[in-house]
Amino acid sequence: MASIKLGGNPANTVGELPSINTTAPNFKLTKSDLSEVSLSDYSGQKVVLNIFPSVDTGTCAKSVRQFNEEAAKLENTKILCISKDLPFAQTRFCGAEGIENVEMLSDYKTGSFGQEYGVAFADSAFESLLSRSIVVLNQDGQIIHTEQVQETADEPNYKAALQALMNA
Template sequence: MASITLGGNPAHTIGELPALNSQAPAFELTKSDMSVKTLSDYQGSKVVLNIFPSVDTGTCAKSVRQFNEEAAELDGVKVLCISKDLPFAQNRFCGAEGIENVEMLSDYKTGAFGKDYGLAFTDTAFETLLSRCIVVLDENGKVRYTEQVSETADEPNYKAALEALMDA
């Protein structure tokens, strides 16, 4: 269990992020068109998992915008923005913001992603939502970088995540 903060107050997650150099846990997440995407769909690409509680919060929205901008210049990289928001809300946000370079995926159906990756909140008003994390995977689905943001309201370290892509 990770100990982080939410608005300066203690918060906890269900477990720990996957270990570096481990195989990333498989997942099934929902796209905005309600189709299912799995980790194996991204085999052969480097992947950034930008994980957050809800696109309807300022910091989460900013991370999607930032990665959308960065992803436009990355070849062979897929940026997946993952939350438990309904796919309709994710789609509405992307349409309003002109987001085209990242994929929005939702863990709303089962919550299995948040559990399997050890990052779902277990307490606070955000209980069961996904904590703010970055996970970078290489072309074979191996974990090459992780960050669990210690204060949920803070942004992730974009530079470190993008540098990890170069080393993956």
Template sequence: MASISLGGTPVKTIGELPSKNTSAPDFSLTKVDLSEATLNDYKGKKVVMNIFPSVDTGTCAKSVRQFNEEAAELENTSVLCISRDLPFAQQRFCGAEGIENVEMLSDFRTGAFGKDYGLEFGDGAFSGLHSRCIVVLDANGTIVHTEQVQETADEPNYKAALEALMDA
């Protein structure tokens, strides 16, 4: 379990993020058009997973905007913004914000992604939601960078994620 905080209150996740230099666990997530996305869909591409509790919070929305801006410059890379928000909320947000360079994915159906990646909040007000994390994969699906943000209200380290991506 990772010990993090939510608004300064200590909380724990149900596990730990997968280790660097290991294969990313497969997943089945829902796109905004309600179709399925799996890890295999991104085979041969570098992947940045921007994972967060809800796009309807300020820091989460800011991370989507920031990665949308950065993603416009990335070649052979998919930026996946993953939460347990309903796909309808994700689509509404992207439409209102003009977000076009990232792909929104939802874990609303089963919550398996949050459990398989060990990042689900295990207690506290956000229990059952995803904690704020970054996972970067190379084109072979190997994890090259992870970040479990210690205070949920804080933004992830965009620079470290993008540097890991460039080195992948």
């Protein structure tokens, strides 16, 4: 269980992020067209998992915009923005914002991603939503960088995630 903060108040997650230098756990998430996708669908590519509570909050929206801008510059890299938002809300946001370089994925059906990656809030007003985290994978599916943002309202360290990609 990780101890983080939500609006300055203590909050906990159901577990810890997977360890660096381990193979990332496979997952099944829902795409905007309601089809299912798994991590194995991105085999051979570098992957950034941009995990957050809801695209309808300012910091979460900013992280999607920032990674969308950066993703356009990266070769053989997929940016997966993961929340429990319904795919309809994710599609609406991307359309309104002109987001085209990231993939929005939802854990709304089972919540198993949040459990498996240890990022689901175990308590607080955000119980069961996903805590703001970054997981970077190399093209072999090995975890090369992680960050669980200590204060949910804060942005992740984009520079560190992108540097990990460049060094992969």
